[in-house]
Amino acid sequence: MTQATTHPTAVTDLIATIEPERGVWIGGAGAAGSTSATFAVSDPATTDELARISDGTPDDARRAVDAAADALPAWSATAPRKRADILRRAFELMTERSEALAGLIAAENGKAMSDARGEVAYAAEFFRWYSEECVRMEGVYVESPAGGTRTVVTHRPIGVAALVTPWNFPAAMATRKIAPALGAGCTVLLKPASETPLTALAIARILTDAGVPDGAVNVVPTSKASTVVTEWIEDPRVAKLSFTGSTGIGSRLLEQAAGRVVSTSMELGGNAPLVVAADADLDKAIDGAMIAKLRNGGQACTAANRLFVHEDVAEEFTARLGERVAALRVGPAADPDTEIGPLISDKARRGVDELVQKALAEGARVTHQADVPDGLAGWFYPPMVLRDVPGDSVLMGTEIFGPIAPIVTWSDDDAMVAAVNDTEFGLSAYVFSGDLKWAMTIAERLEVGMVGINRGLVSDPAAPFGGVKSSGLGREGGHEGIAEYQEVQYFSIDWS
Numbered sequence: 001m002t003q004a005t006t007h008p009t010a011v012t013d014l015i016a017t018i019e020p021e022r023g024v025w026i027g028g029a030g031a032a033g034s035t036s037a038t039f040a041v042s043d044p045a046t047t048d049e050l051a052r053i054s055d056g057t058p059d060d061a062r063r064a065v066d067a068a069a070d071a072l073p074a075w076s077a078t079a080p081r082k083r084a085d086i087l088r089r090a091f092e093l094m095t096e097r098s099e100a101l102a103g104l105i106a107a108e109n110g111k112a113m114s115d116a117r118g119e120v121a122y123a124a125e126f127f128r129w130y131s132e133e134c135v136r137m138e139g140v141y142v143e144s145p146a147g148g149t150r151t152v153v154t155h156r157p158i159g160v161a162a163l164v165t166p167w168n169f170p171a172a173m174a175t176r177k178i179a180p181a182l183g184a185g186c187t188v189l190l191k192p193a194s195e196t197p198l199t200a201l202a203i204a205r206i207l208t209d210a211g212v213p214d215g216a217v218n219v220v221p222t223s224k225a226s227t228v229v230t231e232w233i234e235d236p237r238v239a240k241l242s243f244t245g246s247t248g249i250g251s252r253l254l255e256q257a258a259g260r261v262v263s264t265s266m267e268l269g270g271n272a273p274l275v276v277a278a279d280a281d282l283d284k285a286i287d288g289a290m291i292a293k294l295r296n297g298g299q300a301c302t303a304a305n306r307l308f309v310h311e312d313v314a315e316e317f318t319a320r321l322g323e324r325v326a327a328l329r330v331g332p333a334a335d336p337d338t339e340i341g342p343l344i345s346d347k348a349r350r351g352v353d354e355l356v357q358k359a360l361a362e363g364a365r366v367t368h369q370a371d372v373p374d375g376l377a378g379w380f381y382p383p384m385v386l387r388d389v390p391g392d393s394v395l396m397g398t399e400i401f402g403p404i405a406p407i408v409t410w411s412d413d414d415a416m417v418a419a420v421n422d423t424e425f426g427l428s429a430y431v432f433s434g435d436l437k438w439a440m441t442i443a444e445r446l447e448v449g450m451v452g453i454n455r456g457l458v459s460d461p462a463a464p465f466g467g468v469k470s471s472g473l474g475r476e477g478g479h480e481g482i483a484e485y486q487e488v489q490y491f492s493i494d495w496s
């Protein structure tokens with residue numbers, strides 16, 4: 001296999017249009033940043049440099065707040081229908097430009113084009129969903145129990161919102177925050193991951209083309225995330241912080257936000273179990289496991305990190321899943337046959353390998369493994385299936401963020417549920433069974449925010465995404481998502 005090192009013309013043209021060297025997007029225009037410093041954005045599949053992008057500073061962060069604060073009064077007073085029309089137009093533009101956007105995601109993130117196309121469609125859907133939600137805000141009008149007054153309950157935009165997004169879904173994690181914030185009448189500050197800032201800038205330009213006013217959306221890429229985010233948290237004009245990333249960083253941001261009592265939403269780490277019952281449809285369970293485990297190469301907070309398979313079907317499930325995993329085509333996204341791309345960095349690859357090596361030393365064994373072709377320069381790691389993983393293995397207690405499927409067997413419902421819940425995380429889970437009542441009963445016992453039943457995907461713009469325990473606070477998507485960017489206000493009206 002010869003590694004492709006070039007990207008489609010549409011992608012290189014899009015990067016040129018983004019003007020990465022003027023990548024601090026403030027007030028509806030790109031700028032070089034206060035120091036004119038840049039940092040490199042690289043392709044994980046080749047390690048080649050894609051572009052150098054402006055390196056934002058605290059001064060740039062302050063200017064972004066200036067722009068967002070200035071734009072807030074007019075945007076929050078904009079009629080919901082007009083906000084809805086702009087968001088709908090953003091959906092249409094993102095859909096029209098989907099192939100170039102998918103190529104850009106694949107280039108800076110490394111994921112296979114099939115995954116990148118799926119992400120663009122999912123990301124665009126948040127604009128459509130919240131174009132519909134923002135015109136359906138509900139309130140309350142009631143007579144007070146004691147009489148003599150009427151109570152009116154309404155909602156108002158919370159204000160300037162600081163959004164911090166990760167690298168694994170650079171489009172979807174941005175639109176999942178931007179769309180409800182704009183729909184609620186807020187203006188936004190976006191700090192994208194330093195690994196994948198180009199996609200964020202492409203989305204900012206789509207929003208401008210859709211009619212979002214200057215200053216309503218501002219993007220500050222930076223290699224020094226803590227300095228920019230701290231500037232926003234400490235600015236009294238910033239009313240909201242929404243963060244997606246690791247539990248460790250989220251915990252530190254919560255401590256900072258507590259100083260000013262900033263409203264926070266946190267979508268943090270996960271360690272999702274996938275439970276397969278003895279009566280499960282194995283075709284469906286294996287299809288679900290392939291999606292839940294290997295979407296984006298396992299680099300997802302919802303990824304199935306622990307596969308609990310009933311002992312009666314464990315051998316067949318392992319053999320059939322292993323056959324599918326071993327047949328996966330690993331390579332760069334530039335190759336149209338690629339199904340699994342690289343990990344995001346060498347650090348990530350070394351971290352996954354360290355977890356695997358520890359599990360092998362603890363008694364686990366590799367039953368199946370895909371081939372990584374020779375001659376690939378990027379951060380590739382072979383997808384694999386493991387068996388005989390000890391329940392107390394470090395692999396079972398860690399968010400793997402890689403294409404590793406550890407299988408453990410079970411026979412007793414109560415013991416299985418206890419093992420599933422024995423983690424600090426509680427984001428998502430998956431349950432496969434031919435008995436829907438049993439599956440629902442088990443799902444209700446799981447300490448997680450989302451459960452996929454007989455399917456390997458839980459993400460849906462129309463549903464509330466989020467977890468419990470150390471997996472976060474608040475919800476994104478659904479009606480709940482826009483409520484995160486609103487304050488409740490009520491009026492007590494004399495009716496004597």
